[in-house]
Amino acid sequence: MARWLRALAWLSGLALLLAVVITLQKPHIDSDILALMPQSDTRIDNVEAHFFAANKQQVMFSITGGSAKQVHDKLNKWLIDNGLPARFNVPRIDTLSQFYAPYAGRLLSEEYLAALENQHTFSTFYNQKLSQLADPFVSATINLDASLSLASFLTEQMQNLQTFNLEENRLTAIHHDAKYYLLFAQISDNAFGIEQAQQLSTSIEQQLQQLAVDFPQTQVRYSGAVFHTSANASQAKYEMTLFGTLSLLALITMIVWVFRSSVALWLASLTVLSAIFGGAAVLLVVFSQVHILTLVFAVTLIGIAIDYSFHGMLDLSSGKQKGYSRGLKLALLLSLLTTSLGYASLFFSPMLLLAQVGVFVVAGLFCAWLCTLLITRQWQHQLIIAAPILNIADKLSVILLHWLQLRRYVILASIGLITACYLHTPVSLNNDVRLLNASPQALIENEAFHLSLLGQDNGRIMIMFADDEQALLEQLTRFKVALQLRSPDAKLNVLSDLLPSRAMQERNSVLVQAKQNQGVFTASESISGQPFSVSTITLTLDALLTSPLAPLVEQQVMRGDEFVASWFMVTDVPMSVLADFASADPQLLIYNKVALLSEGLTHYSHSLFITLGCALLLAAFLFAWRFKMKCAFKQSAVLVLTIAIILSLCSVLQGSLSIFNLLGSLLVMALSIDYLVFYQINQLSRENIIAISLSAASSMWVFGMLAMSITPAIYSFGLTIMIGLVAIFVLAPLTLDVPKSKENR
Amino acid sequence: MIRLFIFSVACLLTTLVYASEPSLHKAGEFRQEKYFAGFAKPFISSGVFVLEPKQLKWQVTKPINNTLLIKNGQVYVDDSQGDAVLQPGAAPFVNLLQAIITHDLGALEQQFTVSDDTPADCSLLQPKDQLLSQLFVSFQLCAVDGNVQQVRLNEHNANYTIIHFKYAAPVNYSTTDATEIN
Numbered sequence: 001m002a003r004w005l006r007a008l009a010w011l012s013g014l015a016l017l018l019a020v021v022i023t024l025q026k027p028h029i030d031s032d033i034l035a036l037m038p039q040s041d042t043r044i045d046n047v048e049a050h051f052f053a054a055n056k057q058q059v060m061f062s063i064t065g066g067s068a069k070q071v072h073d074k075l076n077k078w079l080i081d082n083g084l085p086a087r088f089n090v091p092r093i094d095t096l097s098q099f100y101a102p103y104a105g106r107l108l109s110e111e112y113l114a115a116l117e118n119q120h121t122f123s124t125f126y127n128q129k130l131s132q133l134a135d136p137f138v139s140a141t142i143n144l145d146a147s148l149s150l151a152s153f154l155t156e157q158m159q160n161l162q163t164f165n166l167e168e169n170r171l172t173a174i175h176h177d178a179k180y181y182l183l184f185a186q187i188s189d190n191a192f193g194i195e196q197a198q199q200l201s202t203s204i205e206q207q208l209q210q211l212a213v214d215f216p217q218t219q220v221r222y223s224g225a226v227f228h229t230s231a232n233a234s235q236a237k238y239e240m241t242l243f244g245t246l247s248l249l250a251l252i253t254m255i256v257w258v259f260r261s262s263v264a265l266w267l268a269s270l271t272v273l274s275a276i277f278g279g280a281a282v283l284l285v286v287f288s289q290v291h292i293l294t295l296v297f298a299v300t301l302i303g304i305a306i307d308y309s310f311h312g313m314l315d316l317s318s319g320k321q322k323g324y325s326r327g328l329k330l331a332l333l334l335s336l337l338t339t340s341l342g343y344a345s346l347f348f349s350p351m352l353l354l355a356q357v358g359v360f361v362v363a364g365l366f367c368a369w370l371c372t373l374l375i376t377r378q379w380q381h382q383l384i385i386a387a388p389i390l391n392i393a394d395k396l397s398v399i400l401l402h403w404l405q406l407r408r409y410v411i412l413a414s415i416g417l418i419t420a421c422y423l424h425t426p427v428s429l430n431n432d433v434r435l436l437n438a439s440p441q442a443l444i445e446n447e448a449f450h451l452s453l454l455g456q457d458n459g460r461i462m463i464m465f466a467d468d469e470q471a472l473l474e475q476l477t478r479f480k481v482a483l484q485l486r487s488p489d490a491k492l493n494v495l496s497d498l499l500p501s502r503a504m505q506e507r508n509s510v511l512v513q514a515k516q517n518q519g520v521f522t523a524s525e526s527i528s529g530q531p532f533s534v535s536t537i538t539l540t541l542d543a544l545l546t547s548p549l550a551p552l553v554e555q556q557v558m559r560g561d562e563f564v565a566s567w568f569m570v571t572d573v574p575m576s577v578l579a580d581f582a583s584a585d586p587q588l589l590i591y592n593k594v595a596l597l598s599e600g601l602t603h604y605s606h607s608l609f610i611t612l613g614c615a616l617l618l619a620a621f622l623f624a625w626r627f628k629m630k631c632a633f634k635q636s637a638v639l640v641l642t643i644a645i646i647l648s649l650c651s652v653l654q655g656s657l658s659i660f661n662l663l664g665s666l667l668v669m670a671l672s673i674d675y676l677v678f679y680q681i682n683q684l685s686r687e688n689i690i691a692i693s694l695s696a697a698s699s700m701w702v703f704g705m706l707a708m709s710i711t712p713a714i715y716s717f718g719l720t721i722m723i724g725l726v727a728i729f730v731l732a733p734l735t736l737d738v739p740k741s742k743e744n745r
Numbered sequence: 746m747i748r749l750f751i752f753s754v755a756c757l758l759t760t761l762v763y764a765s766e767p768s769l770h771k772a773g774e775f776r777q778e779k780y781f782a783g784f785a786k787p788f789i790s791s792g793v794f795v796l797e798p799k800q801l802k803w804q805v806t807k808p809i810n811n812t813l814l815i816k817n818g819q820v821y822v823d824d825s826q827g828d829a830v831l832q833p834g835a836a837p838f839v840n841l842l843q844a845i846i847t848h849d850l851g852a853l854e855q856q857f858t859v860s861d862d863t864p865a866d867c868s869l870l871q872p873k874d875q876l877l878s879q880l881f882v883s884f885q886l887c888a889v890d891g892n893v894q895q896v897r898l899n900e901h902n903a904n905y906t907i908i909h910f911k912y913a914a915p916v917n918y919s920t921t922d923a924t925e926i927n
Contacts, residue, residue, distance in 0.1 A: 092879055093879055093880070094879065094901065094902075124809055127790075127808045127809045128809055128811055130779060130788045130790070131777070131788075131790040131805045131808070131809060131811055132811075133777075133803070133813075136879070136880045139880070139900050139902065139904050140902065142781050142783075142784075142904070143781065143782050143783055143902055143903075143904070146783065146784075527784070527788060528781075528783070528784055528785075529783075529784055529785030529786065530783065530784075530785075
């Protein structure tokens with residue numbers, strides 16, 4: 001009775017701890033895939049949320065085919081009814097004109113500058129403007145600025161900003177001779193919670209399905225970060241539930257088969273629950289926001305934690321002593337230390353996911369270890385290994401003894417396998433961040449299509465940094481001029497188009513004044529019957545941020561404590577040209593999130609390689625300290641062979657390796673060290689053979705299932721561990737010298 | 746911007762065809778008077794136009810030469826070298842233009858509220874569209890015997906434009922003939 005109370009108190013304590021942490025921390029489960037990524041350049045980190053956060057909240061629809069207009073209107077109405085207002089608003093011409101009027105003469109278009117050459121060119125320009133059937137900017141500004149500098153400036157800016165056509169208040173675009181109606185909607189900030197993203201995504205998809213039924217001739221494409229979030233979250237949740245359930249069923253089957261006892265099942269469950277509660281509590285103390293993929297990877301903790309239970313129960317069931325044998329305690333401690341050290345290296349990972357997995361597993365294993373040592377032992381007298389299992393263990397022992405005789409051949413075969421794999425596909429790393437993406441292909445294609453519809457498929461985002469606002473505007477102007485000199489087809493709209501620098505405005509003002517003195521405006525002034533005047537007021541960023549264009553400008557510029565930055569998109573310019581400009585100017589950056597993140601993954605892959613090397617060295621020292629040098633050499637060689645088999649085979653099966661293969665290798669390394677330690681301490685004892693076989697079988701089942709995942713990252717992880725566990729299961733016994741099983745205990 | 750400009754052309758074409766006979770071939774001269782508040786006198790320009798089922802040529806000849814061509818659903822404007830340059834963004838008005846050319850009153854009434862005006866033979870068109878109503882308060886069309894004689898475009902800020910039309914004989918002109926009318 002006392003042991004039940006102790007066990008329940010232990011479990012309740014952990015559950016209570018978890019409940020307290022959840023109450024205090026109010027953790028949030030995140031499903032934004034990019035939130036997992038390593039942090040990039042500090043300056044970029046500072047500005048990207050400001051510049052691009054709004055894009056994450058945007059959803060876009062393109063509608064084409066018969067009845068496209070009707071479908072557009074119905075969908076638009078549905079979006080408004082469901083609290084998803086259109087994002088696009090056309091600034092009113094009259095308010096725009098009123099805003100810019102006080103600065104007339106200081107803001108000049110290229111067309112106007114060219115017209116200022118002499119009286120003839122200006123008269124031609126002036127007459128042409130007035131002869132047009134209708135020009136809304138001439139009409140709206142001529143009463144404010146008869147020189148038409150304002151009309152020309154606004155015309156040029158609006159032409160540059162105009163991405164789409166407007167047809168009866170509907171946005172349209174022509175792409176490959178087909179007309180598309182476009183809708184942009186803004187979703188709320190909190191739609192990135194998993195439930196909200198899924199609900200929103202589902203309701204939009206249902207509405208689109210209904211429209212597809214009602215208007216079969218119309219095609220609607222949709223894109224937006226929220227759809228990716230929803231798709232990834234659904235997949236992760238599905239896999240987590242499926243893998244978790246199957247793992248649990250498999251483990252229950254194995255335990256019942258080996259022990260034929262419900263007590264064993266209870267003890268194994270207690271260990272796993274302890275690991276989960278303890279791991280989760282510490283994880284939530286450290287991270288208030290946990291990514292859903294962390295939970296997927298964390299399922300693996302079940303596989304490791306239960307090993308402690310297996311070893312403990314099998315040692316107790318031998319009945320040779322009261323409580324655990326000295327060898328078992330030592331082996332468990334060594335196992336905990338090595339596995340924890342391996343996972344602890346993930347704490348320093350720049351990838352949040354890995355750091356979270358590391359914290360969860362280390363804390364979970366510690367709880368599992370404590371549970372095994374303190375609680376499991378109380379049930380020693382009820383733990384008996386089933387007779388058929390003992391027979392199997394005896395047979396396995398004989399097989400392993402024979403296996404030892406073939407050691408050289410096995411090692412040669414392993415080396416042959418590694419060589420053949422390497423010759424077939426040399427090991428290479430692919431750190432493309434898109435490996436993390438489990439979004440459906442259709443969604444990825446929609447995204448690409450919409451980029452092309454927006455004319456951004458060959459565009460590059462660039463960011464200019466400067467010490468202050470005026471320096472930024474000057475730099476932007478210089479860059480635009482230099483780029484268009486080198487690539488005349490270049491298209492870019494920069495902040496300094498809408499807001500020339502103070503120096504530029506003063507130069508314009510002086511120029512207009514000089515031209516007036518030269519009589520360039522004389523003929524035109526006689527038409528208007530009034531002299532042209534030049535403003536002396538300078539347009540500033542603060543003023544522009546109160547203009548009708550403020551929503552656009554706010555998103556385009558950021559003023560920090562130490563710098564000012566502005567982003568812009570450049571199209572129709574070869575990447576090499578932009579790279580030249582960026583490398584020549586430290587204030588200019590090409591912003592490519594995918595490349596930045598992939599670069600981050602590359603750095604991390606290298607550090608994982610180093611971690612693997614360190615883990616190997618650490619294990620070698622441990623082996624050398626605890627066992628003999630010769631034995632340590634053999635154990636280290638087996639570890640190297642195992643890792644080499646993993647990397648070469650995965651390389652053949654996947655085409656290239658990813659960071660997740662390295663991560664999996666680290667886990668295999670931790671498990672391998674466990675097996676090697678247990679073999680060395682407990683030799684080929686029946687209990688040890690059963691424990692290691694059970695551990696390997698359960699781990700293969702749990703981790704191997706991850707290889708069924710659709711998410712490339714999880715697939716790679718699972719495949720790596722599956723191959724690694726098979727390899728170490730085969731190779732680990734070969735480190736034994738002689739089949740001694742009891743002397744060392 | 747270009748869209749708005751094209752819209753103006755389309756509106757003018759509306760006036761041309763709205764009151765016209767089914768024949769889609771029209772040509773003639775126009776005189777445009779622009780009255781700007783604050784200007785001592787109106788700005789006057791003139792030129793010729795040729796309207797065919799699939800294209801319109803609108804050519805200002807005084808005080809400067811300037812041509813606008815709407816053809817195959819696209820809009821071309823002469824640049825400083827005199828080359829016709831395609832104006833992107835005009836496609837939205839192609840439907841409207843087609844409605845105008847084919848005298849599709851149903852389509853026109855989707856964008857304008859049409860009512861009778863004084864003097865007789867004149868109609869008042871008020872844009873329903875939010876963007877169009879930013880540009881114009883209304884149009885006044887005056888037609889005699891199916892031919893539009895005068896259009897008045899009323900803007901918000903007391904500016905207005907009056908266009909007078911003078912038609913040539915209803916023959917099948919080719920576009921290239923347009924310049925010869927003058």
